[in-house]
Amino acid sequence: MTATIPEIHRGLAGVVVDTTAISTVFEETNSLAYRGYPVQELAAHRSFDEVAYLLWHGELPDAGELERFRARERALRPLDRTTAELLAGLPRTCHPMDVLRTAVSFFGAEDPTEDEEGTAGHLAKSLGLLAKLPVVVAADHRRRLGQDPIQPDPDLGYAENFFHMCFGTVPAPEVVRCFEISLILYAEHSFNASTFTARVVTSTLSDLYSAVTAAIGALKGSLHGGANEAVMHMLREIGDPEQAADWLDRALNEKRKIMGFGHRVYKHGDSRVPIMQEATDRLVARAASPETTRLAALHSSLRHAMISRKGIHPNLDYPAALAYRLMGFDVPMFTPLFVMSRVAGWTAHITEQLAHNALIRPLGVYTGPAQRPLPQGV
Numbered sequence: 001m002t003a004t005i006p007e008i009h010r011g012l013a014g015v016v017v018d019t020t021a022i023s024t025v026f027e028e029t030n031s032l033a034y035r036g037y038p039v040q041e042l043a044a045h046r047s048f049d050e051v052a053y054l055l056w057h058g059e060l061p062d063a064g065e066l067e068r069f070r071a072r073e074r075a076l077r078p079l080d081r082t083t084a085e086l087l088a089g090l091p092r093t094c095h096p097m098d099v100l101r102t103a104v105s106f107f108g109a110e111d112p113t114e115d116e117e118g119t120a121g122h123l124a125k126s127l128g129l130l131a132k133l134p135v136v137v138a139a140d141h142r143r144r145l146g147q148d149p150i151q152p153d154p155d156l157g158y159a160e161n162f163f164h165m166c167f168g169t170v171p172a173p174e175v176v177r178c179f180e181i182s183l184i185l186y187a188e189h190s191f192n193a194s195t196f197t198a199r200v201v202t203s204t205l206s207d208l209y210s211a212v213t214a215a216i217g218a219l220k221g222s223l224h225g226g227a228n229e230a231v232m233h234m235l236r237e238i239g240d241p242e243q244a245a246d247w248l249d250r251a252l253n254e255k256r257k258i259m260g261f262g263h264r265v266y267k268h269g270d271s272r273v274p275i276m277q278e279a280t281d282r283l284v285a286r287a288a289s290p291e292t293t294r295l296a297a298l299h300s301s302l303r304h305a306m307i308s309r310k311g312i313h314p315n316l317d318y319p320a321a322l323a324y325r326l327m328g329f330d331v332p333m334f335t336p337l338f339v340m341s342r343v344a345g346w347t348a349h350i351t352e353q354l355a356h357n358a359l360i361r362p363l364g365v366y367t368g369p370a371q372r373p374l375p376q377g378v
């Protein structure tokens, strides 16, 4: 008698594991919505910190709530000396995502309330991470250039302050706005791999810092958040806009994955891409140097070639990579920029998971040797 093998869903493709009230892609409009609000409208009219508030509280803040929220975020930005020294001592050869992962783990070790449960405590910890992670990313960026960190400026908004800490100056409003749009679009995307990782860790009743540390590890991979860096490596490998189509044919023949294209959920295009691409096009028009024009032409040629050859559309990482490069960020910072935003979504899911917790523990079909006796006499 042969045993029936249950249906296997490799990569959990198509498997529904839980409910969520945080975000969804509405099938009718192929549109991502956070707590019901279309992300296009949030990107056009709201700031990233309002979006973080929305993800955590379920509603947008009124004027007073926003003012208090911003004041708390600004007050929580500075790193203590121990953290700054720890991060300054990490090898410069390590990836900036390793620095962020270590930082979050260390924040947990430093927090005496690490293991306390409860929504209020979670929201306070989440805001602490939202406030401090940009400081870590900016300090690490400068350290790699041999420069001293620049302290956060409590008079500057979230995005402006980040530019100030990285470069010592705040760029033109349209550049800051493009960055803010990327943060809003990256903030949340339902049960993606890193968010699911955070939910798995939380489901064991582990702490928020452990869940976020694990999520950073999941986001680093090039099939997920690491793709925004991989896009730039790929564009550099191609080099010339005229070469894009031939390069693509060779890469597809070699069965390579084309970075920044394809998606587990969107099969006809990522709903966030048009907004990000429009904002990126405005940066391209503004910069208008020969190098920028060439990079943008290459980016566009590869997009057209991929859609015409394979019918596979870009995901958010594709336009975001170009935007970040045009803003002056080094390529290894791209996925850390994603973390600065996605920490809002991760922590919203951690709170939601705990509110209706069930240990996440799937099954696997065993394909190893049949039961057998241990060899005797060894």
Ligand SMILES: CC(=O)SCCNC(=O)CCNC(=O)[C@H](O)C(C)(C)COP(=O)(O)OP(=O)(O)OC[C@H]1O[C@@H](n2cnc3c(N)ncnc32)[C@H](O)[C@@H]1OP(=O)(O)O
Residues within 6 Å of the ligand: 011, 222, 223, 224, 225, 227, 256, 257, 258, 259, 260, 261, 262, 263, 264, 265, 312, 315, 316, 317
């Ligand atoms: C913010 C984000 O995390 S968005 C995702 C970022 N990741 C990337 O950009 C990496 C490149 N993309 C990919 O590897 C994939 O599209 C993923 C991992 C994102 C999604 O993968 P899946 O949902 O498992 O798609 P799946 O592998 O089933 O793809 C279906 C078919 O399209 C092909 N395909 C999908 N994406 C790509 C791609 N980027 N390049 C080449 N072929 C692709 C697959 O090879 C497969 O072809 P086959 O049926 O002939 O085997």
Ligand SMILES: O=C([O-])CC(=O)C(=O)O
Residues within 6 Å of the ligand: 186, 188, 189, 191, 192, 193, 263, 264, 265, 315, 316
């Ligand atoms: O949803 C996914 O699988 C990946 C993604 O686009 C995201 O996390 O933003």
